[in-house]
Amino acid sequence: MNAPRVPRTRTVDVDDLERFDALVAAGATSMHGWHLQSVDLRGRSTELVRLHASGAIFMGCTFAPGMEGRLRSRGALLFPQLPDIPFNAYRGHLYTGAELYAGIAAGEYESTPDARIYQWSLQAGAGRMLHSTLATAMHDHAISDALDETLAALAGAGVVGVMGGHQSARGSTGYAQAAGLGRALAAAGFVVATGGGPGAMEAANLGAYLSTYDDDALAGALRTLGAVPGFRPSITGWARSAAAVLAQFPAGADSLGIPTWFYGHEPPNLFATRIAKYFANAIREAVLLARSTGGIVFLPGAAGTVQEIFQDACENYYAAAEAVAPMVLVGSAYWQDVLPVRPLLASLAGGRAMAAHVHVVDTVAEAVAVLAR
Numbered sequence: 001m002n003a004p005r006v007p008r009t010r011t012v013d014v015d016d017l018e019r020f021d022a023l024v025a026a027g028a029t030s031m032h033g034w035h036l037q038s039v040d041l042r043g044r045s046t047e048l049v050r051l052h053a054s055g056a057i058f059m060g061c062t063f064a065p066g067m068e069g070r071l072r073s074r075g076a077l078l079f080p081q082l083p084d085i086p087f088n089a090y091r092g093h094l095y096t097g098a099e100l101y102a103g104i105a106a107g108e109y110e111s112t113p114d115a116r117i118y119q120w121s122l123q124a125g126a127g128r129m130l131h132s133t134l135a136t137a138m139h140d141h142a143i144s145d146a147l148d149e150t151l152a153a154l155a156g157a158g159v160v161g162v163m164g165g166h167q168s169a170r171g172s173t174g175y176a177q178a179a180g181l182g183r184a185l186a187a188a189g190f191v192v193a194t195g196g197g198p199g200a201m202e203a204a205n206l207g208a209y210l211s212t213y214d215d216d217a218l219a220g221a222l223r224t225l226g227a228v229p230g231f232r233p234s235i236t237g238w239a240r241s242a243a244a245v246l247a248q249f250p251a252g253a254d255s256l257g258i259p260t261w262f263y264g265h266e267p268p269n270l271f272a273t274r275i276a277k278y279f280a281n282a283i284r285e286a287v288l289l290a291r292s293t294g295g296i297v298f299l300p301g302a303a304g305t306v307q308e309i310f311q312d313a314c315e316n317y318y319a320a321a322e323a324v325a326p327m328v329l330v331g332s333a334y335w336q337d338v339l340p341v342r343p344l345l346a347s348l349a350g351g352r353a354m355a356a357h358v359h360v361v362d363t364v365a366e367a368v369a370v371l372a373r
Helices: 017-025 045-050 067-073 113-127 130-153 173-187 200-212 215-226 235-248 281-291 303-318 332-338 341-349 353-357 364-372
Strands: 012-014 034-037 057-059 077-079 158-163 190-194 295-298 327-330 358-361
Touching (some): 067 077, 113 130, 130 281, 158 173, 158 281, 158 303, 173 215, 215 235, 295 364, 303 327, 327 341, 353 358, 358 364
Parallel strands (some): 034 057, 295 327
16 A cells, blocks of 8 residues: 655655654754744754754744754755745645544634635736745645555555545435445455545545444435535535534544645545645646556546546556556446447556556446456
8 A cells, every 4th residue: 555656855844843852852952854844942942952953944834943053054944834824834744634623513614724715816816926836836845745654554455545426415326325435445454545525435435434434424414415415505504414424433543634725615624634725726637647547447537537537547557567566446337328438448458567456347346356356
């Protein structure tokens, strides 16, 4: 389940004060190669003065008066906190639903951090301010770094992506199918990753989350959610119904959601326990495909799902034989007749290593069986 390995220098990531204190307590004398992100160091001036600072990078950290100048003079590189930005550009951890939806229990969605960041992104995108561009780029880099750290810590047979339409309504057969898929994948030991939005994505994260509970729990959750079929006209009501399910079942399994503020009108779902939310959709798409090393299941969808199928196919087309990841399309009639992806995909795969890794099935159970092999 490891993320793709890329060459990187030997650096030490310091994302919180506890990590800094542990390094100091272990006898560190130099901060060379340390990357410190959003750490409040106002109470650690004595340690900062004692440690060699050359080669250290501080991003959005807070210091006691005068300490920034001392660190710069001793060879450290400091990236300051950026003004008028409603998010932490240097964050060292993934988001959670509780963080993005803070305040939803008592207020409207429009007042939550997720909504405020989306509104800022619309205004910042129109103005093309330099500090806004830098902030979003650094944020997305930090999210990718945090995602890889999270994947390294999660147990499982591999990361399996689940792609499908955002329009699958709660209470529909397609939604229940996606929930069953997420549940079965998690029960088989996979870490489920989705685009993190509503519809089939929410359902797959829901199923994975409730895999630690019995079948009645999922059935009950589907009934509860079915009372609010979609996020229109009210994201607030949609989110609160999900929060009610989480309150009833607080000990679910981990899964990933990888949404984007580029499609900020589609809210992130609360059932993904780890949320890697990006500003750049192209980066988000590439990250989701690349990290799904255990394969990808494509449920019936529309233009976005078709794009993801052929983006994944392109990766597999040019990949080394050992690096090809399974592609499993659920719904043979749908992908043959409604959206005739299957013939083109078969023609593209002909004579290449990927041909043995393209599967079209009709049931969730078949999809899981293919991946389990």
